[in-house]
Amino acid sequence: MNEVYLIGGMFAVTFSVRYILFAMAGKVKFPPWLNRALEFVPPVVLMAIIAPNITMPKGELWLSPFNPWLIASAIAIITALIRKDLLTTIVVGMLAFAGLRFGLGM
């Protein structure tokens, strides 16, 4: 029963956030500065989500060459800059992570 409330509530807030502007469909107009601000949103929010995952995978800041999350991320960034291809970046990053963590036991 609790899970019904939990999932119902999570659905309600998530769908509302995703739908409200589509529902109003352009009846609100944004000023130019807000439009420019929106261009920053995706990369900034995504980075805010992942930065703690990578630098503090075990809950505390871990800036070390022995942190496989951090090193595999660095390898993924370099791959993304060279190859400019998302699939390659993801696959190389995950292989690097698996190699560091399970191959080298980091």
Added chain:
Amino acid sequence: MSTQYSSAEQPESRRFSEFMAGASATVPLLVGAAPFGIIFGTLAEPNGLSALGAIAMSLIVFAGASQFIALGLLAAGASIPIIIATTFIVNFRHILYSANLVAKVRHLPHYWRALMAFGLTDETFAAVNNRYQQQGNLQQAHWFYLGSFLAMYSNWVFCTYIGLTLGNIFPQMQNWGLDFAMSVTFLGMVIPYLKTKPMLVAVLVAAVLAVASHDLPHKLGLLLSAFSGIAVGLSLMMLENRKKKQLQVSE
């Protein structure tokens, strides 16, 4: 381009090709989403969410990062209102995705817009935003969106199921670090944006602040660092524009 075959001539084949293009543009993103969905499935029962609850959450809520965070809060014994409020905060970024897309979808009927809103994930936004920035015929581009959404959705629900099954066979799987799949996918999505100095600085500010504010309650640090990064990036961009204007005047 659009004069050669207008969308009125062959709407069906046009729709199908848009749908398939949307699904295939999303395939690279599935590679990252799949392990993430699997780890969500494996973590569900150890963290106090039933198998049925996990499948229902993936089917009904369909928001990876917040589902993951909800599990952490469940395990920590947080109350349901706290988990729902956190979900709201974590998913608030989607309003900004929809603001980016609203001009492209406002001509569509309500049921289309509701369906698109339900399917608005980070991955589908990335795929669809690319499509909408291309020139040419965008009249059937909502089928591209549908293709991307259904690829993500079926993959997410299926992987949740796989994870539940694997979690019962290999209980130690939750320690493998499969959550790195989400990080590397998001990282790969961020890099192409980093073409200007204001954007680079905005992302760095957000990263540092997100780490510094990580211990704030209810994931408030996420919103704080996002808004700070955007404010810094926007200010830098406006400063650059002002300098350019002054240079033009003095020339």
